[in-house]
Amino acid sequence: MLKRLHDALRLRTNPAIFFGAAAVVIFFVVTAVFFTDAADAFFAGGAGWVMHNLGWFYILGVSVFLIFLGYVALSRFGGLRLGSDDERPEHSNVAWFAMLFAAGIGTILMFWAVAEPVSHFAEPPFEGVEPESREAATNAMSITLYHFGLHTWTIFTLPALAFGYFMYKRNLPPRVSSMFQPLLGAKIHGAPGKIIDILALVGTLTGVAVSIGLGTLQINAGLARLFGISESAISQIGIIAAVTIVASISAALGVNRGIKVLSNTNILIAVGLLVFILISGPTVMLLKGMVEWAGAYLSSLPGLMFWNDTLADTGWQDGWTVFYWAWTITWSPFVGIFIARISRGRSIRQFVIGVLAFPTLFSVVWFGIFGTAVFDVELNGEGGLVETVVGQGDIPGAMFELLGHFPWAAVMSAVGILIVTLFFITSMDSAGLVMDSMASGYDDAAPRHQRVFWVVAIGVVAAVLLTATGQTGLTALENVAILIGLPFFVLGYFMMWSLLRAMREDAGEVGVIRSRQWRRTLPPEEYERRADTGALTDEVVAPDHIQGSEPENAAPLEHPDQPEMVKAYRQRNGGV
Incomplete structure (x- = not known):
């Protein structure tokens, strides 16, 4: 039956995986729309249980993943290439960075660049720190960079490395199940593999939808300030619909004609906004702050990476760190495959260092400048950011509130909306392409309407999460992310074992590493x-x-x- 339907729709994918994932998504949408209260209670209750009982597991997991990646990069396996031994990278370093950054955390950098430093500055997570003090500012930047530095990119790098190795070294299908070939063998093509791939597709789609939902809230907040457009469900559905159409066109065009062009354009505009803040603001103070916060982050990192707020038990980490790690890992399969596809030919050492170091360095610069600008406004200027973001809870509007303290506020706010929109589009179109390859199991060109389906599905789920739940949009997004992220963390440990087992099987014991050739x-x-x-x-x-x-x-x-x-x-x- 599924095969006949598959052929009738002119698809070229795996019927069981494609229709299985589609059925789960449709069930989720229908349940959220028609059984709103029950869906809210389920996700809120599940997220509350996970945060209270397993928050420590999330925090431990990401730190363990980071240590493992460091070991692999520095070990003898670091010389292995993601591909044949003589293969070289397809993309330049600049294009490579632009694509992985835009598809990675571009949207959330815009969303949290102002909101997070302000929040921790006004409400310090550590006991005994006076709110809105200089000590609070230092702690706020340490926590912010912890959330958006090495640990966030660790969550992307681990599956990306595993995908790259099994896709291009062992030439297995671009599916999550392929990463467990040393454990499952040929069963990756059977029922166990299909179950893993269906769950991965649904979790990835939900995680990307959470990111799209956050971006929609921010775009709506910016449009409300510029043009008086209401911050309502109708406005948010309209924004998602418009961007979904553009993202569908980009996905239909493919990587080189669509995603690559948008990614390069967007990173240039984002850097332009950063330079504008640096030049038009207190330049020396911003540069000094950027350097100082980098040092504060590095000095506090060993303690933060295992900090669980055990004695105080304030619950602060539940709404911040645990949410970040759970949310990020849900869409790590999509980002992982995408990064692997644009990283073919690089050595494992180059890959790990590049994917961890360069985006983290950019995050230090980005948050260092925006965070210092926040403190300048609050401590030396007119203030108002704390009241807007913390007092009124207007987190989506934080960026535009800051831009209001700089020259050409309206123009810069429009630029900010454009950046968020382009990040929004590149996340959706690259997710559509990757999810299609996860369902089909190969990288060859697929029917365009097949790729577009996944983009539209992301938009629909994002709209449902934002508008069809009884809770506020942001709360609903957080609850779904925390609950969906749990099985992905469990799989992360199996992923490490599987990757290490495969490298040990393929690598020589001494001298220059020569690896087996896989058809x-x-x-x-x-x-x-x-x-x-x-x-x-x-x-x-x-x-x-x-x-x-x-x-x-x-x-x-x-x-x-x-x-x-x-x-x-x-x-x-x-x-x-």
């Missing part, structure tokens, strides 16, 4: 389709063939006769 593995349905159309090549292998099982010639490049191989594959799987 490309296609998903079963795509292998069958190519067999029927005569499109199989010597570069692919049957899905149930366990590469690497023989110690000496684990994956011989000499390929058996294709017709005989197809016949044997079908006999093993009950075919003709």
Whole structure:
């Protein structure tokens, strides 16, 4: 039945994974719309239980992931390449950084650049610190950079490294299940693999929708200040609809003609806004603050990465750190595959250092300048940011409130809206492309309407989370993110084991590392389709063939006769 529906819709994907994930998303949307109170109670209760009982697990997990990545990068495995041994990167360093940054945390940098430093400045998380003091400012920046520095990019880097290794070193399908091949073997193509991939797709879609929801709130807040547009459900649905249309067009155009162009453009405009704040504000103070906060972050990092607020038990971390880690890891599969795709050919050492260090450095500069500007307004200027963000709870409008204290406030607010919108679009279109490849299991060009489906699904779920729940939009987004993120953290530990096992299997023990060569593995349905159309090549292998099982010639490049191989594959799987 699913196969007939799949063919009738002219799709080219895995029917079980595609329709399974679609069914869960539709069920979620219908439940949220027609059983609002029950859905609210479920997510609020589940999130409350997770935060109270397992918040420590989230905090421990990210720090363990960071230590593991450091070990891998500095070990002998660091010389392995994500691809063949002689492969080199496709994209320049500048283009690479722009794409991974725009698809990564561009939207949340805009959302929290002002809101988080103001919040911690007014309400310090540590006992004995006077609110709105110089000590509160230092602590606020340490916490902010902890949230958006190495730890956030660790959550992206671990799955990205695993995807890159299994996709381009072992030539497995671009699916979450492929990362567990050392554990599951050929079962990654069976029921266990399909279950993992369906859950990964649903969790990723929900996590991206949370980010889109935050971006929508910020765009709505900016439009309200500039043009008096109401901050209402109708306005937010209109914003999501408009951006979804543009993101769908970009996804249909692909990476090079769509996402890459938008990413490069957006990073340039964002840097332009940063330079404007630096030049038009107290330049020397902003530069001094940027350097000082970097030092405060580095000096406090060893304590913060394992801090659980054990004795005071104020619950502060539940609404901040735990929410961040849970939310970020839900959309890490999408960002992970995307980063892996644009990082092919780089060594593991280059990859880990690049993905961790450069975005973290940019975050230090970004938050250092905006955060210092916040303190200047509050301590030396007219103030008002604390009242707006903390007193009135207007977190989405924090950025525009700050820009109101600088020259050309209206123009700069318009630029800020443009930046958030472009980050919004690049997150949606790249997520659509990646989720489509996760469902289909290969990187080849897929039908455009198939890719567009995922973009539209993200927009619909974001609209539902914001407007069809009984709680405030931001609270609903936080609850969903915290609950959905839990299984992803559990999988993270298996991911580390699987990646280390694969590298140990493939790497030499001494001297220059020479790794085994792996033929490309296609998903079963795509292998069958190519067999029927005569499109199989010597570069692919049957899905149930366990590469690497023989110690000496684990994956011989000499390929058996294709017709005989197809016949044997079908006999093993009950075919003709």
